Structures are given as structure tokens and as C-alpha cells.
Amino acid sequence: MGEGGTxxxxxxxxxxxxxxxxxxxxxxxxxxxxxxxxxxxxIGSLNGVHMFGQNLEVQLSSARTEDTTVVLLLGLxxxxxxxxxxxxxxxxxxxxxxxxxxLGDSELIGDLTQCVDCVVPPEGSLxxxxxxxxxxxxxxxxxxxxxxxxxxxATESWWRLGTPEAVLLPWLVGSxxxxxxxxxxxxxxxxxxxxxHRLLTLTLLPGLELCLLCGPRxxxxxxxxxxxxxxxxxxxxxxxxxxxxxxxxxxxxxxxHTDILGLLLLHLELKRCLFTVEPSxxxxxxxxxxxxxxxxxxxxxxxxxxxxxPGQQEEKVxxxxxxxxxxxxxYLVSGTEEPGTGWRLVALQLGPRxxxxxxxxxxxxxxxxxxxxxxxxxxxxxx
Numbered sequence: 001m002g003e004g005g006t007x008x009x010x011x012x013x014x015x016x017x018x019x020x021x022x023x024x025x026x027x028x029x030x031x032x033x034x035x036x037x038x039x040x041x042x043i044g045s046l047n048g049v050h051m052f053g054q055n056l057e058v059q060l061s062s063a064r065t066e067d068t069t070v071v072l073l074l075g076l077x078x079x080x081x082x083x084x085x086x087x088x089x090x091x092x093x094x095x096x097x098x099x100x101x102x103l104g105d106s107e108l109i110g111d112l113t114q115c116v117d118c119v120v121p122p123e124g125s126l127x128x129x130x131x132x133x134x135x136x137x138x139x140x141x142x143x144x145x146x147x148x149x150x151x152x153x154a155t156e157s158w159w160r161l162g163t164p165e166a167v168l169l170p171w172l173v174g175s176x177x178x179x180x181x182x183x184x185x186x187x188x189x190x191x192x193x194x195x196x197h198r199l200l201t202l203t204l205l206p207g208l209e210l211c212l213l214c215g216p217r218x219x220x221x222x223x224x225x226x227x228x229x230x231x232x233x234x235x236x237x238x239x240x241x242x243x244x245x246x247x248x249x250x251x252x253x254x255x256x257h258t259d260i261l262g263l264l265l266l267h268l269e270l271k272r273c274l275f276t277v278e279p280s281x282x283x284x285x286x287x288x289x290x291x292x293x294x295x296x297x298x299x300x301x302x303x304x305x306x307x308x309x310p311g312q313q314e315e316k317v318x319x320x321x322x323x324x325x326x327x328x329x330x331y332l333v334s335g336t337e338e339p340g341t342g343w344r345l346v347a348l349q350l351g352p353r354x355x356x357x358x359x360x361x362x363x364x365x366x367x368x369x370x371x372x373x374x375x376x377x378x379x380x381x382x383x
Contacts (some may be wrong), residue, residue, distance in 0.1 A: 010103055011038050012071045014092075015047060021085050024092050028103035038070065046070065054205055063179065074220075098168075101175040105288055106175070108149050108275070109246055110167040112295055115266050115273040117150045117170065119245035120382045122252070123238040127153045134210075134231040138223060142213035145204075148246030149174020158213070162190035163271060173201055173209055183220045186213075204232055205239055207246065233238045247287075249276040251332075257371055262290040262341075262358040264298060265376075267383050269352040274383055283360060285343070293343065297332060305330045306354065331368045348372040353380065 022043050042096055050060045061305040063070045108117045121127055127145060131153050141157035151170050161169070167187045176182070180203050185196040192341045200212040210232075212223075232239065244252070250373035256263075262277035277290035285293070305327050331346040346368040355376045363371065 001140055012099060012103055013038065013043065013046070013070055015050070015344075016085065023085070023089055024096070024099075026096060026103060027239050042070075047103070076298055094290045097175045097177075098172050101171065102229055105291070106149075107287075107291070108171060109243070109264065109273065109291075109295065109298075110171060112298060113264075113266055113273050114163050114167060115268075115271045116166050118252055118272050118383070119147060119150045119152055119242070119249045120242050120254075120274065121152050121238065121245060124153060126238050126243075127235060130231050130235050131155060134227075137227060138212060139218050140212050140214040144170065145208065145242070146170045146173050146211050146350055147208045147242050150246060150249070152208075152242050152245070159187075159270075161213075165191060166188055166271065169199065169211065169213070172199070173211055175203075177205065178206065181220060181223075202228065204228070205243060218363065228324050230282055232257060244332065247276065248278045249274045257375065259344075259359045259363040260357055260375070261285070261360055261378075262294050263375070264294050264356040266354045267352055268354060272383060274379070277358070280360070290358055291371075293334075293345065294356055296349065297345045297358075298356055300332070301356070305347070329369050329372065331365065333365060344368060346372045348376055350376060353383070355379065 005048050009027060009029045012026045012028075014025070015021065016023060025043070027037055046060070046063060047231040049063075055061050058346060061071070102111055110117045116369075131143055132155060135141060135155050141155055142161070144154035146157045149171050152188040159166070168189070169186070172184075172186070179201070182199070182201040184201070186199045187193055187196050198214050198216075200214065200223065202210040202212075202223060204210055210228075250256075256279050258280065260279045261283060262279065264273060264275045266273045275292070275294075278288045281287070328350070329346070329348045331344065333344055334342045341361050343361060344363045344365065345356070346359065347354065347356045348369065349355075350373075353376060355372055357368075357372055357375065359368070359371070
């Protein structure tokens with residue numbers, strides 16, 4: 001977010017809407033948590049500007065300097081009637097790691113796409129069968145396998161979770177420090193914003209966690225080692241094969257064109273996506289730059305070129321009249337279009353799937369659509 005190559009400090013400031021009391025402030029610089037915090041005098045000044053603007057029906061949402069951005073979050077409806085500010089501030093600390101992960105340079109993209117970050121395991125059907133059997137034995141319909149914040153497999157009930165909880169739950173698990181087991185209270189913004197559910201997590205292998213969303217039962221103690229061993233010991237090798245899938249998303253050996261440096265595949269109806277910048281990792285740009293390029297390109301094509309996602313578009317007369325003119329592919333070249341210079345970005349939409357590719361400078365512009373179409377057809381059986 002900085003300019004001129006400098007790294008900006010980003011502060012996320014949450015204020016109580018009525019009193020202006022700061023509930024928390026989290027800071028990030030260069031994608032990592034920052035020690036530099038906002039002075040109380042600055043917080044007070046920003047709140048004063050906010051209160052002054054409110055009287056004039058003007059809302060202050062952010063403030064910027066050359067190397068600093070401050071984002072103000074004004075209390076949600078559930079936070080407006082605060083009886084004990086200090087207690088609320090203490091309870092909000094449980095969300096700090098999740099908040100910090102959104103401010104940092106995450107390898108995930110569900111925050112932007114509102115689709116669940118997924119990976120494709122090499123033996124998905126075996127894992128799915130074991131997951132369904134374990135869910136029945138554990139007495140809950142909401143179970144998933146998560147590696148590095150990405151869903152490997154999940155029960156049908158888990159997939160039916162609404163947005164944003166379907167995105168937030170695996171992201172939360174990926175943001176927490178490693179633990180053998182957890183019993184974590186969570187509020188579901190869409191499904192249960194006032195009554196907490198329990199998120200139980202069990203580490204099957206380092207980095208690979210079994211997640212259960214449930215009510216008062218089952219107790220964590222009921223998920224004893226014998227139950228885990230019964231369902232997951234036979235799956236040890238398929239589980240091990242999931243560990244490298246975090247940043248890679250695709251099974252080892254999946255054929256991709258050598259010009260591909262990163263890809264984002266979205267299934268807009270299922271609300272799932274595959275995102276990786278691992279291909280040709282020995283080439284420029286860096287993984288961080290690749291993620292930034294694909295995120296920016298996604299924002300551009302979604303806002304400018306492609307229609308709203310399925311289910312979000314109201315059919316009006318003028319919409320129907322212009323449906324034939326809706327683009328199905330677009331590309332962008334950074335720098336010149338001469339081979340060997342600049343990066344190529346191409347987007348293609350067919351049915352419910354949207355594919356975005358980051359390609360090397362050697363990829364000729366006239367072949368971008370053909371390459372994207374071939375890649376999309378190869379990826380379609382996976383998502």
C-alpha cells in the first residue's frame with residue numbers, strides 16, 4: 001500500500017460507535033505485524049474528526065499519509081450497546097490473530113473472492129469417505145480437513161455453511177498457533193451471530209487439522225485417540241500427501257504450461273477456489289509479487305469486465321439486452337507487448353468457472369486465450 005517502493009504501515013482501528021472508545025488497534029507493515037502503534041493522541045484526534053463529521057452526516061472511514069494508512073471500523077450493531085468496555089476489549093483479543101492475518105501478506109485469497117480456499121488431494125475420494133464416517137461416529141454433520149487454512153475435504157453440511165463463515169472458519173484455523181486440540185467458541189456471522197458454536201480442532205499431522213463445528217456435544221474428551229485411530233490410521237499415507245498442498249493447491253505432477261506463474265480458479269456457484277503462485281517458482285516475480293498481481297487483476301476484472309456472480313444479478317430489460325455484449329475473456333500486459341518483456345495476465349469465464357492466470361513475459365499475447373481455455377478445461381474436473 002506504500003508508494004515509491006516504500007512499505008506502508010497499516011493500522012486497523014476499531015471504535016465504539018457511540019462513545020468513540022478505542023476497542024483495539026492492530027498494525028501491519030510490509031505484510032507483517034508492526035510494533036509501531038498509533039499514539040493515543042492520534043486516536044483521539046481521529047475520533048474527534050469522526051464525531052464532527054457525524055454531525056454533518058459525513059463518515060470518516062480512513063486517513064492516509066505518505067507511508068501510513070489508518071482504517072476505522074465503527075461498531076457493528078451488536079457492539080453499539082456496550083455495557084462493559086473493558087470486558088469487550090478483553091474478549092476481542094481472541095480475534096487478534098485472525099485480524100492480523102487479514103492485514104498481513106496472506107497466501108490465501110478468500111477474503112477478496114469470498115470463496116473458500118481449497119486444495120485438491122491426490123486421493124480425495126478415500127479422504128471423503130473417511131471424513132463422512134468419522135462425522136457420523138462423532139455425532140456432528142459439520143466436519144472438514146484443513147491444511148494451512150485451505151479445505152482439503154468437507155462434509156456436505158460444512159459446504160452448505162453460508163458466507164462469510166465458510167471462508168472465515170478455515171482461515172481462523174490457519175491463523176492460530178499449532179495445538180494438538182482446541183475447543184474454540186465461534187459466532188457465525190450469517191448462521192448464528194448471537195449464540196456461539198464450538199469449533200473443535202484435532203491435529204492429525206503437523207499442519208493438517210480435523211475441524212468439527214458443533215453445539216454443546218460432543219465434548220472434546222469424547223474424541224478419544226481410539227476413535228481417531230479407527231478412522232484415520234488407515235489414511236496415513238493419503239493424509240501425508242496433503243501436507244505439501246498448502247501453497248501448491250494442485251496435486252504433484254499436474255500438467256501446467258511452463259509459462260504459468262500463478263493461477264486463480266473460482267467456481268462461482270460452489271463458492272470455492274484454487275489459488276497458487278507455486279508454478280515455476282525459480283522465476284521472477286517473487287511469490288509475494290505474484291499474489292499481489294493476481295489479487296489486483298481479480299479486482300479489476302470483477303469490477304470492470306465480468307458480470308456479477310450467479311444469484312446476485314437482477315435481470316432488468318437493459319441487462320438482458322446487453323447480455324450478448326458481456327465479455328468472456330480479457331488480458332492485461334504490464335509493460336510492452338513485445339515477447340520477453342512485462343507480465344501477462346489473462347482471465348476467462350466459462351459457465352460458473354472463472355480462471356485468472358499470471359504468465360511469464362515469454363508468453364505471446366496472441367496465444368493467451370487459447371492457453372487459458374486449455375488450462376481451464378484441464379482444471380475443470382478438479383473444481
